[in-house]
Amino acid sequence: MSEAARRPLILGNWKMHGLGADLAEIARIDDAVAELGVDAGLMLPASLMERAARQVRTVKIGGQDCYPAAEGAHTGGVSAAMLRDSGAALTLVGHSETREDSLSVAAKARAAQAAGLTVVICVGEGERSADARGLVAAQLRASLPPDLNWSRAAIAYEPVWCIGGDAVPDAAHLARIFEMLRAEAGEARLLYGGAVDGGNAAELLALAGVDGLLVGRASRSVADFLPVLEAAACG
Ligand code: PGA
Numbered sequence: 001m002s003e004a005a006r007r008p009l010i011l012g013n014w015k016m017h018g019l020g021a022d023l024a025e026i027a028r029i030d031d032a033v034a035e036l037g038v039d040a041g042l043m044l045p046a047s048l049m050e051r052a053a054r055q056v057r058t059v060k061i062g063g064q065d066c067y068p069a070a071e072g073a074h075t076g077g078v079s080a081a082m083l084r085d086s087g088a089a090l091t092l093v094g095h096s097e098t099r100e101d102s103l104s105v106a107a108k109a110r111a112a113q114a115a116g117l118t119v120v121i122c123v124g125e126g127e128r129s130a131d132a133r134g135l136v137a138a139q140l141r142a143s144l145p146p147d148l149n150w151s152r153a154a155i156a157y158e159p160v161w162c163i164g165g166d167a168v169p170d171a172a173h174l175a176r177i178f179e180m181l182r183a184e185a186g187e188a189r190l191l192y193g194g195a196v197d198g199g200n201a202a203e204l205l206a207l208a209g210v211d212g213l214l215v216g217r218a219s220r221s222v223a224d225f226l227p228v229l230e231a232a233a234c235g
Contacts, residue, residue, distance in 0.1 A: 008205055008232040009154060009189050009212030010040040011120065012219025013064065013092065018048045026052050026059075028222040034058040036233040039212075042219065043092055046078050053087020062120075063091035065098040068107035070114070080108075080115035090118035092214075094143055096126075096160045102142035110145035113152060120191070120214070124158040132159070133176045140184055150186035156214045157181060162194030163216065171207060178209030198227025205235045 012029070026042060033040045034057055041060035044052055053061040067077035083091055091112050092098075094105035105121065112119040123139045125132040140155065157177055162168055169177075174192065181190050192204050193214030204210055213232070218224040 007039050008235055009191060010038055010229055010232045011043055011062065011092075011156075011191065011212065011214045012041070012225060013043045013095070013193070013214055013216050014045065014048075014220055015064065015097065015216060016045060017220055018045050020048070020051065022048070023051055023055060025221060027055060029219075029225055030056040030059045032222055032226050032229055036229050038229045038232045040229060040232075041090060043090075046083070046086065049083070049088055050086040060089045061087050063088045063117075064095065065093060066091050066108050066112050066115075066117075068104060068111050070111065080112045080117055083112075084115050084117055088117060090120060092120045092122055092156070094122040096122065096124060096158060096163060102139055105143040106145045109143070109148060109153070113145075113149055118152045118154065119148075120154045120156050122156045122158050122193070122214070124160050124163075124194070126160045128161055132173065133180050136177060137180050137184060140181070150188050153185075154189040154191055154212070155181055155185045156191040156193050158193035158214060160194075165195050168192075168195050168200055168204065174204075174207055174210070178207065182209045196228065198224065198231070201228040201231035202235065205231055 041062045043062040043064050063083040066080040093108040109119045123136050125135045189211040191212040191214045192210050196213045196215045197218040
């Protein structure tokens with residue numbers, strides 16, 4: 001894999017947080033990303049995306065989910081083209097907090113790429129399991145559209161039992177999962193997500209197969225996000 005493809009990708013997932021008043025914090029994060037030269041994105045609520053996209057210089061703006069259809073009578077739906085039109089360069093699909101069945105995740109991934117977005121497909125086992133590798137492999141295969149363009153895709157492994165908690169899986173567990181993901185996921189960048197913070201980012205990025213991080217709580221302020229970005233800049 002080329003050097004550029006191995007450059008860590010750090011994504012902050014703001015979930016249902018963020019109002020106009022938070023644009024100043026986004027500007028501070030953007031400055032830090034520019035200064036450190038890190039490949040980074042903020043996955044924002046749709047309501048904030050366009051204002052954020054207009055003001056940032058370096059950090060990419062992304063969506064958190066998209067509707068599988070291009071347009072239509074889908075009240076409340078936000079299509080991939082709408083995300084792109086609002087300034088998004090990428091979007092998550094299949095995050096455990098929005099996940100429906102894997103068929104729908106695959107349809108969303110396809111819609112995202114058709115609209116010109118890079119797609120980050122999230123997978124992860126619901127609870128601690130000795131068979132996590134097999135479960136995640138099956139979930140991943142079912143979540144991939146047949147015509148996926150791997151060069152514009154990333155896979156985020158997010159064990160649901162770690163999201164919102166304070167512990168990450170041990171290195172042996174992560175090694176088993178990332179070895180499988182590398183075999184399944186072509187040239188896509190592989191991210192780890194779930195309880196990432198400034199204290200564990202460097203260690204996670206040093207693990208074989210981990211090309212980046214998907215960060216929830218620790219991405220919402222420059223104070224918390226900076227050490228994660230610094231870990232990626234140093235790696
Ligand atoms: P967390 O969330 O970093 O707050 O655990 C990660 C995510 O759900 O993407």
